Amino acid sequence: MNIGILGVGSVFGAYMRGLRAVAGLPVLRLASRDPERARAAAEAAGVPRWGGLDDFCADDDVELVVNLTPPAAHAGTTLRLLEAGKHVFVEKPFAPDVAAAQRIIDAAASADRLLGCAPDVFLGPAGQTARAALDAGMIGRPFAATSFVRSSRVETWHPDPAGYFGPLGGPVLDWGPYHVALLVNLLGPVRSVMAAGVRARDEVAVSAPGRTGDVVPVAVDTHVSAVLEFPGPCLVTAMYSFDVWETTLPHLEIYGTEGTLRLPDPTRLHGTVEFRARGADAWTALPAVMPRLLRGELREFRGLGVAEMAGRLAGGGEHRTDAALGLHVLDVLTALGECSMDSGSRKIRSTVARPAAMELE
Template sequence: MDETTRRVPVGVIGTGSIFNAYALGLSAIPQLPIVRVADLDGERARAAAEEWNIPAWGTTEELLADPEVQVVVNITPPRAHAALTDAALRAGKHVYVEKPLAATAEEARRNIETARETGKLLGGAPDTFLGPSGQTARAAVDAGLIGRPFAASSFVRSSRAETWHPDPTFLFTEGGGPVLDWGPYHIAALVNLLGPVSRVVGATTRAADELTVTAPERRVERVGVTVDTHATAILQFASGALATAMYSFDVWDTTLPHLEVYGTEGTLQVPNPNRFDDPVLVKRRGDEEWTELPAVMDPLTPAGARAIRGPGVLDLVRHLGGDLHRASADFAFHVLEVLERLERIAPENGAVEITSTVKRPAPLLGIDVGPLTR
């Protein structure tokens, strides 16, 4: 049976700030209906179910015991990922996890082992590289539009979470920080474009030990900062390419681009990898202006899908039907190991080796860049 068209019911654990993005994305994929939600806060689970017309809500235990739920989407805080993923796999569910795959690489490794033991699929965010922006950039690199990619830059400024999140504590304590919060989008995008990372070097710091929360509906007034909130690094890829990275919760504004890839024949400007469908620009040797590339559109990704989540869940279900698994646990694990090394880098440690590796995820579709190369 075609797994991309048959109905595969989904249960979502966690109805926090990212839930609406998943509900929106999955609602645009008819074969992936959300049939149940769960949360530690029962009232919040009930409200989410009512808002999105989800037929059932309740506890995690009730969700895992529900025979209708075939895929569990785990969008709880990072420190809760590993235990809930393990429970869902052992309950006979396939699991897709919001980034990072787990709070630590060791926890993620154990989840991968559990998935193999139970024969269930495990996938993980971010899935934004499957969107039009990520796939357009990938197709341009594969077509040689900028020649041989030899370097890249990757920059993240503050998400300003203290101005909009009612309780951003988790972002500034163990399992949080800019490396684990924003870093997954950037590292996933870079691995999609340049392949696996082999080593990292750099340093981390923090600008303050406490922050004032100004969100209008805040539940806390101040947050203690117990993780470093600014990281600067050089990433070396197995291909030999280098990337300069700066991931920060302390830099309030910058004019630096999110991502650029530098090749022997030009530069590719890649938009915010936390979004799906912003334009990709290229400027080749001899060009006077940047050119917007025609977007690669997966017909199963809704148009105007900047804020959605869900293509990674569809990717997992496609794999059940025999397609390649792009947002796989192995891919997410490699991204997490790189991020974990970035969190702990220090000049006195020199270059830190990345022990895992992974193939670049296969592209979804091709792109005609002929008019730009002739």
């Protein structure tokens, strides 16, 4: 299946590594708002075709497009690609709101096109090792968890960090999708949420190379505390922050009646999952399971969800990062952003089936 990539920004290289080295999928065309930037990226990566969005839509050889445009452009470009007859895998967040996401899903159904959404990191060894441990009953019945995001310090390294502090930015929509998608994979769909947010700063000084001295305004809550209710019931205490720089808190822990699982950074495919039984004196590192979808080199990369889509289109099989999961994650995260200390608990209207565990080697 011929793949195209729309957008050649910071995550582009990770997708190229994954699609080529791991999934073995040919990338036929790159596109960008700046066609010259697409040309330079294509020449560096050995991709034969480049151009803009119009070129993509007119290229009948490109079957599946990976949409890596900025968040504000996700909805419009995805709709345009679907209208052109392309299958689409879009980076998170899926759309600016649930209503827009549903319109995209309806458009995909009308066009009989497959639609997927990042993040797909939970398909990797760390996420699937934790899933296997839970499915085996290692910690008994899960009843609680913690989910913590500290600042990515984006203002120190990104050449244009303004979007991270705008309406479709902030820690909830930037890092939250990784945590919530992983938690849905482990625990099932979110039933309700409570949350409140604050902004520690009104503006952020940018110290990225070449940008020192610039200041960007903060237009979104940059520190959000929340409680998410999962089936069980299982209560997840979440804290997603761009303002906490130093901490000793773990990324994610799951507490069960028989023990605890400690998980690595949910934005990464690899990392050690640890288990500690009740009454045990130490943590035990669990052997990493290896999903059968993986092959080739095992550095950090992106694209397992795209590989599943290609497999589904070629001959069937699971599609775990489908649009239903993307919409549910977006529903949860937008609810977190809309809650306050006075609003109380909020039911999540959407639901989704817990993704099936990966087939392992």
